Amino acid sequence: MNDLHVIKIGGDITANESLLHAFLQQFAAEPGLKILLHGGGKSATAMAAKMGLPQTLVDGRRITNAATLDIAVMVYAGLINKQIVARLQGQGYNAIGCSGADAGLVKSVRKAVLGWVDYGFAGDIGPEGVNCEQFVRLLELGMLPVLCSITHDGNGQLLNTNADTMAGAIASGLSHHYNVSLTYCFGKKGVLQDPDDDDSIVPVIDAAQYRFLREAGSISEGMIPKLETAFQALSSGVKAVTIRHALNVHPGTRLVSGIQQHTPA
Amino acid sequence: MNDLHVIKIGGDITANESLLHAFLQQFAAEPGLKILLHGGGKSATAMAAKMGLPQTLVDGRRITNAATLDIAVMVYAGLINKQIVARLQGQGYNAIGCSGADAGLVKSVRKAVLGWVDYGFAGDIGPEGVNCEQFVRLLELGMLPVLCSITHDGNGQLLNTNADTMAGAIASGLSHHYNVSLTYCFGKKGVLQDPDDDDSIVPVIDAAQYRFLREAGSISEGMIPKLETAFQALSSGVKAVTIRHALNVHPGTRLVSGIQQHTPA
Numbered sequence: 001m002n003d004l005h006v007i008k009i010g011g012d013i014t015a016n017e018s019l020l021h022a023f024l025q026q027f028a029a030e031p032g033l034k035i036l037l038h039g040g041g042k043s044a045t046a047m048a049a050k051m052g053l054p055q056t057l058v059d060g061r062r063i064t065n066a067a068t069l070d071i072a073v074m075v076y077a078g079l080i081n082k083q084i085v086a087r088l089q090g091q092g093y094n095a096i097g098c099s100g101a102d103a104g105l106v107k108s109v110r111k112a113v114l115g116w117v118d119y120g121f122a123g124d125i126g127p128e129g130v131n132c133e134q135f136v137r138l139l140e141l142g143m144l145p146v147l148c149s150i151t152h153d154g155n156g157q158l159l160n161t162n163a164d165t166m167a168g169a170i171a172s173g174l175s176h177h178y179n180v181s182l183t184y185c186f187g188k189k190g191v192l193q194d195p196d197d198d199d200s201i202v203p204v205i206d207a208a209q210y211r212f213l214r215e216a217g218s219i220s221e222g223m224i225p226k227l228e229t230a231f232q233a234l235s236s237g238v239k240a241v242t243i244r245h246a247l248n249v250h251p252g253t254r255l256v257s258g259i260q261q262h263t264p265a
Numbered sequence: 266m267n268d269l270h271v272i273k274i275g276g277d278i279t280a281n282e283s284l285l286h287a288f289l290q291q292f293a294a295e296p297g298l299k300i301l302l303h304g305g306g307k308s309a310t311a312m313a314a315k316m317g318l319p320q321t322l323v324d325g326r327r328i329t330n331a332a333t334l335d336i337a338v339m340v341y342a343g344l345i346n347k348q349i350v351a352r353l354q355g356q357g358y359n360a361i362g363c364s365g366a367d368a369g370l371v372k373s374v375r376k377a378v379l380g381w382v383d384y385g386f387a388g389d390i391g392p393e394g395v396n397c398e399q400f401v402r403l404l405e406l407g408m409l410p411v412l413c414s415i416t417h418d419g420n421g422q423l424l425n426t427n428a429d430t431m432a433g434a435i436a437s438g439l440s441h442h443y444n445v446s447l448t449y450c451f452g453k454k455g456v457l458q459d460p461d462d463d464d465s466i467v468p469v470i471d472a473a474q475y476r477f478l479r480e481a482g483s484i485s486e487g488m489i490p491k492l493e494t495a496f497q498a499l500s501s502g503v504k505a506v507t508i509r510h511a512l513n514v515h516p517g518t519r520l521v522s523g524i525q526q527h528t529p530a
Contacts (some may be wrong), residue, residue: 072343077351078270078343079335082415082423086366090421097367101351103408141402143368150347156355158347 002014003034004139004178006165010186011042013246014080015235023246024084028091030249033139035094037162038210040072040080047071047166059224060080064120064160072160073116076148084146094146103134103157106166108159109149123151123159125166138224164222167243168229168238182238184226185246190257191227193218206260207231230259269298269404269443273432276307278511279345288450288511290347292405294355295388295514297402298443299358300435304414304428305345312336316510329385329425334526337425338364341413349411352511364417368399371431373416373424388416388424395438396429423447430486433494433503440502447503449491450511455522456492472496495524 007027013019027036041062048055048071056063064072081097088095100106108123129151138145147170149163164184171182193200195218201212210227213219219227230241244256269456272292278284292301306327313320313336321328346362353360365371365428371390394416403410412435414428429449436447455466460483467478478484484492495506509521 069371073347074339074343076343077347078339078341080340082338082364082366085364086423087419087421089366089369089417090419094369095366097366098361099347099350101347101354101360101362104354137406141406152351152354154355158351177529180374 001177002033004035004174005030005183005186006035006167006171007183007249008037008163008175010184011038011040012187013185014038014040014084014139015042015046016187019187019246020084021087022110023249024087024091026148026249028088028093028249034144035135035139035174036084036144036146037149037167038146043080044068044075047075052246054254058097058117058119059221061119061122062160062161064122065147066121069121069158069160073150074085077150081148081241088146093246094142095145095146096138097146097148099148099158099193099264100161100166101221103118103138103178104131104154105134105145105147106130106151106170107154107172108161110153110157110159111160115203116144121159122159123153125151125169125233126159130169132173132177133169135174136177141169157185162224162225165189167228171238172233172236176237181240181242182230182233183241183249184230184243185249186243187246189245189248189255190243191219191223201255202257204258206262208246216261227259234259266442266444267298267438269300269445270295270448271300271302271432271436271439271445272448272450272514273302273428274506274511275449276303278307279303279305279349280307280311283450284452284511285349288290288514289352291352291512291514299409300400300439301349301409301411302414302428302432302435302509303341303345303349305341308345309333309337309340312340320437323384324381324486325385326387326427326490327425328383328488328511329387331386333387334423334425338415338423342415346411346413353409353411358409359407360411361403362411362413363514364413364423365431366425367401369419370399370410370412371395371416371426371435372419373426375418375424378433381496384423386424386427389424390416391463395434397438397442399412399437400435401442403451427490429491430494433498436503437498437501440498440504443505446505446507447495447498447517448503448506448514449508450514451508452511454513454520455508456484456488466520467522470524471524471527492524496526499524499526
């Protein structure tokens with residue numbers, strides 16, 4: 001099987017012109033098959049503010065009413081996705097920007113209402129949600145898929161989807177076709193023991209360490225679904241999951257957090 | 266050679282929920298290879314108004330500063346494109362939504378400054394602008410390309426492009442690979458002799474008739490580039506060009522304007 005690198009970049013990178021530029025340079029230089037995934041929450045929140053629409057997040061997930069869905073689609077599938085694609089094309093890479101609806105790549109199911117929380121037009125990706133055959137076709141054409149975190153329900157409805165879990169689902173699904181590694185890139189060097197100390201990277205996180213860090217409060221909010229997805233991806237056949245700074249894309253970089261199911265004795 | 270139908274829908278259709286729905290039903294039911302093209306000027310103007318950005322059009326073309334380009338990319342490549350793709354997918358058609366940047370499908374050159382008019386981030390498509398090979402690949406995979414009128418310059422810059430001329434350029438380019446027919450769909454039944462009489466359709470328009478109608482004022486504004494593109498497409502090998510109502514997609518419909526290079530004696 002060929003290697004495939006699924007890389008997700010955070011909204012703190014896509015909203016920062018110079019960081020995004022530097023990341024794309026590094027990303028493009030990495031050899032091999034790649035899929036890039038992005039959301040753009042920070043930019044969507046800024047756009048919503050410009051349009052006078054207040055936003056609500058519960059456990060790091062956006063409550064998506066119809067107007068908020070429109071903003072997410074415009075910002076993620078439109079602005080951010082096409083800017084990334086145009087730049088990669090400008091560097092000579094045959095990028096193709098897609099939402100989950102395009103070519104039926106990723107289908108999701110509208111989130112169930114849990115207690116008082118109705119996430120609205122938000123989608124969860126089930127085990128059959130990733131259309132691996134279509135991903136393989138695009139990769140075999142030499143294309144570099146750039147996915148935004150918008151999916152569809154298969155009945156014409158677009159759904160806002162968490163980009164971390166979408167990256168995990170794509171990596172897991174494609175692990176039957178490729179040796180997949182999954183990388184979460186953002187503006188910090190990894191999972192931090194002390195959120196206020198940028199150098200307090202936790203180098204290896206297994207299930208026990210995760211529980212400890214969560215109870216200690218080092219891991220909270222958006223980092224929780226990221227790590228839960230990471231463990232799921234590993235148990236689904238993904239070879240390696242790391243969390244690292246967007247400017248440390250190269251696999252040789254040591255300043256990262258590696259997620260492991262079990263730490264070797 | 267196989268038949269290929271390039272269909273462009275106007276902004277008056279994409280901005281009208283029920284017309285768009287009815288159009289997509291008809292469009293999906295037509296057999297054979299198809300490419301759908303859309304802009305969305307009306308929706309972009311509404312979005313710009315919501316965000317307090319005044320818009321200027323010269324000869325039916327939008328002056329595109331950086332903020333206006335962002336709106337065009339968000340509305341065309343994001344909102345409208347993904348809604349169309351999700352609906353076609355919901356009807357069982359393997360639609361893939363693309364801008365000209367995606368897979369390097371359509372490249373353009375920033376418009377020259379003419380006199381006092383600087384169109385800003387607006388692109389013109391040259392003869393080498395359409396990447397026919399990539400279109401053929403997507404079509405051969407059984408995909409239905411849905412293109413929005415955003416292109417790129419090949420150096421990382423997105424450019425706003427007239428959807429009528431983009432449809433003409435794609436149809437012309439692909440006429441070396443397919444028997445291409447090109448259809449412009451909008452909210453009127455065709456080119457009208459009297460703009461105030463919806464039934465005064467001009468059934469056949471050749472070059473002489475075009476000059477006559479233009480001098481008489483029946484053809485003005487956005488209809489001028491549409492017809493000039495139509496004549497160019499015919500002289501480049503496109504088999505048939507018609508202008509018709511979006512709910513008259515079926516080729517058998519008689520209530521349309523057909524464009525011809527020379528009217529047979």
